[in-house]
Each structure stands twice: as C-alpha cells, then as structure tokens.
Amino acid sequence: MTTKRKSPQAAQPLPEVTISDFDGARYLHLGTPWVQGSMRIKKPFDIDLEYVQRMMAWLLLVDWPTVPERRAMQLGLGAAAATKFCAQKLGMASTTAIELNPQVITVCRQWFKLPPDSDKLQVVLGDAGVEIQKPQYLQTVDALQVDLYDHEAAAPVLDSPDFYQHCRNLLTEDGCMTVNLFGRTNSFARSLAHIQEAFGPEAVWRFAATKEGNTVVLAQRMASRPSRELLSQRADQVQQQTGLPALKWLKVFKPVQPVAA
Template sequence: MIRALSALYSSMTLLKRKSIEAVASRRPARGERETSRRKLSGDAGDVDNAGEKRMTPRFAPVTFSEMDGVRYLHFGTEWVQGAMRLRKPDAIELEYAQQMMAWLLFLSPSAADFHVAQLGLGAAALTKFCHRQFARAKVTAVELNPAVIVAGRSMFGLREDDARLSVREQDAWDFVMDGAQTASIDALQVDLYDATARGPVLDTTAFYRACRRVLKAPGVMTINLFGDHESFPKNIVRICDAFDNRVLVFPEVHDGNIIALAFNGPAIDVSWETLEARAEVVEATTKLPAKDWVKKLRAANARQEERLAI
C-alpha cells in the first residue's frame, strides 16, 4: 500500500512545528491502560477493564511568540505547536495542517448533518477554518488542557461555542470511546502529541479502531504523524490494522510531518483525473492547495499510479 516507507525517514533534526495534545508527561500505552469499562460491541477486547487508576495529567505552560506577522503557540519550549498569520486569522498557515483538510477530496461538507471533529486543538487553525468555511457543518474540537482552550480564544481568534461549534475540555480517548459518538463524524482530524513530540499520545490499535468506530460510512480520518521518529512505522502499522489497510500517506513535508488518510465505508475506485477535477473545486472555494494534494498522493502511494483504488 505504501511505497518505500523507509524513504520517508530523513536525517533532519527533530521537528519544531507540531500540534499536540498538551500533556507534559506521556501516559505509557494510555490507550491500552484506560480504565473505561464501556463494552464496545464486537470489540470489547480493545478496552482494558482491569480498573487501573488513571494518572492525573500535568500540563506544560502555554506560551507565545510572533515573527514576520505570524503568531506561534508554544508549550514552554521553542517548539512551535501551532500558528496564525495575524492578517489572515482564519486561514491555515502551516503546510501539514493544510494537508489535514485533504478529506475534502472525498467528502462534501455541504449537508446540514455533516460533522467534522478535531482531536487536539493546538492553535485552533483547523477548528476555526472548518467553522468559518462550512456554513452548515457541525464542528467539534476536543482538547484536554483548559489553558489551550483559553489561549485559542484569547490569542488565536477562536470563537465562543454556538449552535454549530463545540469545544470540549475532554480526553480524546474518552471522546472516541463514548458510545454516543459511534458513527457520528464524517471527518476526524487527529493531532495528538506530548510536549516533547516523542510520538502521538494516543497511538494504540485500540485507539485507532475507536477512531474508525466514530466515523460514518463513508468517513475519513486524517492524522498528523512525525516521519523522522521511531513512532512513525508502528503508527502506520496500527492505523492500517484498524482500517483494513485503507490508508494513504502524503510525502513528508519540510518540517518532518507526514499526514495519513484512513478511510471507512464503501470502497473508493476513482480516476486521478476525477480527483483533479474535485481538487479544482476545493481549491477555488477554500484557497487550499488541493491540486498539489492530488499530485503528492499519486506520487507517494504504491500501486495507485493509474487509479486510486482503496
């Protein structure tokens, strides 16, 4: 499915542009140690029912910087966790974050019941963009650290909740494990890193299966991964396991991020020319570089040169 994964690893230094779930110390194998006792139909073995006491999260400090008209979000280090161009506060500034919107190639957010959710708020770029751009869609953001939510509203122009927007102070694990969320989301955007960017905070097969459960059919998950890190290959394997190998990847961007797309629902068999036509519409309506997405997806994924069949 994925061509030459080893070619995605570079010798570059650790990435400084990462959106994260702001947890200063990672909970080891949190998805497998969760104390939730919910029984999930047909997959109860994914949930640890041992009753282990949950760890109290410790949050990194929320700090900011500005350079060349761009405001950056930090968590007590020089690492950039999100960004906003001051003259375009509702635009998506970072390339990898733009690629998190690539589900637009496959889904149309025009329906009144369309629901897009972000796990990990960061600088609220995705949340703000979706809320502004898709006038009929419901937008939900899930963020564990209350200070990140405050920063989003005070420093990054995140609006107060309304009939379509809901920003929830909640653990992403609890959100996807909530039975009420089953098959409720069309597009799920996952960007969950700890303060040292050692890999996604939630990265178990159980977590990715839960992400699939919350998706409608059809539904798409986009997820931010870090190519130049040991967490990348294991996450790709687990996502492929959870989504029956229905996974595409973008090439690594200059910051080291790799965005993956995982699909739920009916099989997709479409010509690249059709996707290019869709990309032209997306680009015209959103100003996102959708035509470049098609080119990069076609180049980066094996056995997809003639048609996209997944």
C-alpha cells in the same frame, strides 16, 4: 456504563502554554520552542501551516456540495486552525474539538480568534482517548482530524490499534480520519501499521513528508479509490472554494499499498 481505563494522554503533565509573534504570524508553544500551532494575524481563519492544510485532504474524497451538511471533529485543538476552518470557512453543520489542556482553550479564545461555543461549534475539555468512546459520538463524524503530540513532539500520545479502532467507530460510512505523524522518526512505520490494522490496508492514504517532517495519513471507514480524473476535479473545486493548494496535493498524495503477505 463500564468504567474505562484512563487514556495515556491523561497521564502526561500539562505544560505551560505560551505564544510568540514573528513576521505576521502568531505561534502556540507548550513549554518548549516547538511550534504546536500558528495563525496569520491578518488572516485568522485561514490555515497557515502546510501540514494542517493537508489535514483537510478528506475534501478530495467527498463531493463539495455535501460539505456544509457534514460534521467535523478535532482531537487536539492546537492553535484551533482546523477547528476554525471547519466551522468558519467551510461552514460545516457541526464542529467539535476535544482538548485536554484548559490553558490551550483559553489561549485560543483570547489570542487565536477561536469563536465561542454555539449550536455549530463545541470545544470539549477532556481526554480524547476517553471522550471518543462516548456513545453520542459514534458514527456521527464525517471528518476527523487527529493531532495529539505532547510538548516534546516526539511521538503521538495516543497511537495504539485500539485507539485507531475507536477513531474508526466515530466515522460515518464515507467518513475520513486524517492524522499528523512525524514521517522521519522510527515511530512512523509503527503508527502506519496500527492505522492499517484498525481501518484495513486498502483504506489508507498518505502524503509525502513536509520539509518539517510532518506526514499526514488519511484513513477511510470504507475504502474507495477515486480516479485521478475525479480527484483532480475535486481538487480544483476545493482550491477555488477555499484557497487550499489542493491541486499540488495530488503530486504528493497517494494510497498506501497493502503489504504483501
């Protein structure tokens, strides 16, 4: 196997991980006051933050009965909200999270109810940009969630067309990637263009920004355009089964229109 150049993620110094509790929630910080993840202390397997809930919008593009057979991967563990939700609440066949900072993994296990590794859950300590190029992962992931911000939360650490092409290579034929982007920064348009370059202009969807400025973008390996009726049916089932506000998503979730040549 050829030696690959180190990912930009590995060049970043690892910040100190801290936690804080406020009003029934526990927050994860990476050396700054910025919130990098959260958990409702009395509901540790629910998803607290709105943008992380929206990272589950891939559920709108698959049939609900197939969810337990599917495989999920998270790039960036955060407070383990997406990882726990896929493994525990959705009961998916396998969930793999890739995290660069060993402190994050330790803190999630001690303070955020992240279960130990098992045959259905694996947390990998490694550089996501390198790890996802390993052959064992290719075309095995049905739901890929990408949330790779550094401690300053200024722009994604991994954000090139090549990176998004590697993400696409992970996906099964009807697999989806969801990415957290800050929709009110200059980097958003560039990130969206890179995703469209890798996935194709017809394969990309987006949410409106949350009040905090997070914009979740979804990209399919193979583009589809379900009818609003079908999306509504799926959203209703997702909401009933998981408690996620999926019906509200339909008001702020739409395909990205290809840019005219």
